[in-house]
Amino acid sequence: MTITIGVHASNPSLFHLFHLTRLGLAQQELEPLGESVAFHPYSNGVRTGELLTRGVIDFGGTGSTPPVTAQSAGHDLVYTAVSAPRPEHGALLVPEDSPVRTVGDLKGTTVHLAIGSWQTHLVAKALDDVGLSYADDITAVRSTGESEQLLRTGAIAAWVAQAPQLAAARRTGGLRTLIPTGDVISDRSVFFTRRELAEQRPEIVEALTRALQRADDWAAAHPREAARLAAADLGGEVDDWESALTALPWRIEPVSEEFLAEQQEAADIFHRTGFIEHPVTVANAVARTSATAPVPASKAV
Structure with a gap:
């Protein structure tokens, strides 16, 4: 089986995981499970829920809003992990x-x-x-x-x-x-997948979470190189990218009750203001297995 990871420029962890294919971080984590990896670049993170439902990707990540709008649109997603808060983002x-x-x-x-x-x-x-x-x-x-x-x-x-x-x-x-x-908000990167994968193959989710943390470890240890990579691909000045990337926490955390409560508050505000059509129960986007298990320890890059 090939696990397809969705990638877009607005999610730093996925951006680095994709652009560090020379290090084979995702492949190394998935190989012991008998799985291979592919990446599917796309331009707009808002589409992540739709792409998961259609089977175009198996795993994706965005900021806090797209999973809420995806749930409201009827996509059955499951949160897998989040970044630490990004107050300076x-x-x-x-x-x-x-x-x-x-x-x-x-x-x-x-x-x-x-x-x-x-x-x-x-x-x-x-x-x-x-x-x-x-x-x-x-x-x-x-x-x-x-x-x-x-x-x-x-x-x-x-x-x-x-x-x-x-x-x-x-x-x-x-x-x-x-x-x-x-x-105002914690502003976390948010990672999610289809319910079927989260509940039937939790070991794959754990492997992908380890790969994300390893990509984050690399970015934290190589801020100038990460900045050059971002500037070359996305534009902007290397110094500005380095300032921005240095301000990020580069830490992947489990899905917590605090995070779910913040997402629920956002969903309620969005529905009240008409930004989403249907009300959302954020707790439904949790695997019926061990969704809040600790993030597995990462390997050194």
Whole structure:
């Protein structure tokens, strides 16, 4: 059997697992189980639930929002592991001289963000915390390559930046952080699979989790090389990538009750604001076996 791992640029652990095929991390973990590995690159993590259901991939990872929207759309997924919290991964920025001083001041404004990603969770939760609605009180617009410039010229009120974009914006100056991500959500990478694989072949899930941790161990130990890899493939400056990657925790953790509670809170906010059509019970996305077993120890890279 070949295990197909979905890969997209927004998930750092999967990005490195894929680009380190010369080290054979996933293959080494799967071979003792009689399995081989293949990678399926795609551009939008929001599609991960659909690709799992269709059998295009067997395992994937995103930020916090896509698994919730996938559950709402009827995809029967199972959480397998999460990253440690990433409080420095992103931030909601406003111009330095902006009259927007609090989240409440965003009412009636336009905010650019990667709609459908963890950024939706950040903005929706921050607004909900002050009694505002993601659906009714701001105009949420999908970020583009022009978002930073639009923010700097005052054409939009706020912009969620992440990773090298955030590092570059801070290096340039003239912007300030309205919402530090870690003050609102934990912003974890989230890994999940189909229920059938999680419940019938848990040893494969454990092997893939070990491979992810080994990829993370490599990135933590080689930040400059990881930055060069990201800049070459995704664009941006190597120094900005190094700043962004150094801020990540590079640690894979088990699915915890705390994580599930945060996901449930997000699901409730999304449904209340109409971002998802159907209510979601996040606890249903847990394997009926040992879903919360400790992450197996990783091997040295």
